[in-house]
Amino acid sequence: MDTKTRRTFLGGFITSFAATASVIGCKYALADTNPPSGDQPLSPSPSSGPEAILPGFDRFPHAVKVMRARLVYRIESGDLPDHGMMVGIRNWQQQVPTPQPYTGANAWHLPVSPVLAETPLSCQNAFYRGAIAIAANGVPIFNPMKAPNEDVYLLGELDQWGGHSGRSDDYHYHVAPLHLQDVVGTDRPIAYAMDGFPIYGETETDGSPVGALDQWNGHSDAENRYHYHGTRGYPYVNGGFRGVVGVSGDEVTPQPRTRPFRPAGTPLRDVVITEFAPIGDNAYRLIYTVRGAPNRIEYVIGAQNVTMTFTGPTNASLTETYRR
Ligand SMILES: [Zn+2]
Numbered sequence: 426m427d428t429k430t431r432r433t434f435l436g437g438f439i440t441s442f443a444a445t446a447s448v449i450g451c452k453y454a455l456a457d458t459n460p461p462s463g464d465q466p467l468s469p470s471p472s473s474g475p476e477a478i479l480p481g482f483d484r485f486p487h488a489v490k491v492m493r494a495r496l497v498y499r500i501e502s503g504d505l506p507d508h509g510m511m512v513g514i515r516n517w518q519q520q521v522p523t524p525q526p527y528t529g530a531n532a533w534h535l536p537v538s539p540v541l542a543e544t545p546l547s548c549q550n551a552f553y554r555g556a557i558a559i560a561a562n563g564v565p566i567f568n569p570m571k572a573p574n575e576d577v578y579l580l581g582e583l584d585q586w587g588g589h590s591g592r593s594d595d596y597h598y599h600v601a602p603l604h605l606q607d608v609v610g611t612d613r614p615i616a617y618a619m620d621g622f623p624i625y626g627e628t629e630t631d632g633s634p635v636g637a638l639d640q641w642n643g644h645s646d647a648e649n650r651y652h653y654h655g656t657r658g659y660p661y662v663n664g665g666f667r668g669v670v671g672v673s674g675d676e677v678t679p680q681p682r683t684r685p686f687r688p689a690g691t692p693l694r695d696v697v698i699t700e701f702a703p704i705g706d707n708a709y710r711l712i713y714t715v716r717g718a719p720n721r722i723e724y725v726i727g728a729q730n731v732t733m734t735f736t737g738p739t740n741a742s743l744t745e746t747y748r749r
């Protein structure tokens with residue numbers, strides 16, 4: 426690998442590691458504002474409880490485990506989804522998918538009985554940190570906007586499945602995973618917003634067309650059950666929270682943390698990710714072009730380490746091992 430390419434891969438080392446330390450702590454900060462009267466914030470729960478069934482998640486029994494702990498569901502996930510990933514990305518931060526430990530005290534939480542909020546919260550200009558929903562396959566869904574007027578999908582940062590990998594090499598979606606409808610069926614949610622209300626796909630549960638939606642991409646059915654729908658245009662997923670959520674800083678709380686384990690990559694804009702495939706147990710190859718020149722990353726995920734080999738257009742390569 427030539428010096429210039431290496432610098433691209435290793436750029437941002439110092440600043441990113443300095444920034445990393447502050448991201449990790451503070452797992453379960455409680456809401457920092459008092460909710461309106463009648464609203465109940467979600468509380469942290471014990472790390473165990475009897476197993477429970479939530480429609481949608483039940484279609485991914487190997488990827489998602491749901492437990493009930495009093496008033497909340499605890500949802501464990503973190504495996505990579507069983508669909509393709511990364512292909513189609515044109516604007517890339519050089520992060521790759523790795524499994525994440527959304528388990529134990531670092532699991533997802535949803536209220537067992539979602540409550541409509543007196544003052545719904547919008548995701549426009551807010552909730553840029555953390556997940557705003559969790560898909561039926563256990564993959565988190567982040568705000569479709571990463572900053573005001575910066576639509577992650579329109580910026581070319583997402584793959585054909587609506588996802589990409591974040592700073593912790595954590596795979597997540599930024600739009601509704603409408604493709605999951607084919608797996609769960611029209612009668613099950615493709616995701617749940619963090620307020621606990623379900624997100625269905627592009628039809629109602631009986632297969633009929635979706636009626637008018639409110640500004641949060643939701644509405645109530647004939648039995649007055651509120652729910653959201655995924656759409657192909659903004660807000661794509663829940664455009665906010667019609668239901669009560671705990672909020673801390675700029676994110677819903679509680680929710681899992683991820684931990685970056687390697688230096689941040691610099692953004693690549695003239696890039697196309699053309700292939701991503703397993704090459705062995707917990708081993709993957711990602712192929713991409715930069716201004717037409719071929720590059721690849723091969724990596725193996727171990728219990729403690731991730732070993733990555735970066736190969737540039739001249740076939741020179743660099744191997745790095747990172748401790749997780
Ligand atoms: Zn992202």
Ligand SMILES: [Zn+2]
Nearest residue numbers: 629635652654
């Ligand atoms: Zn509906």
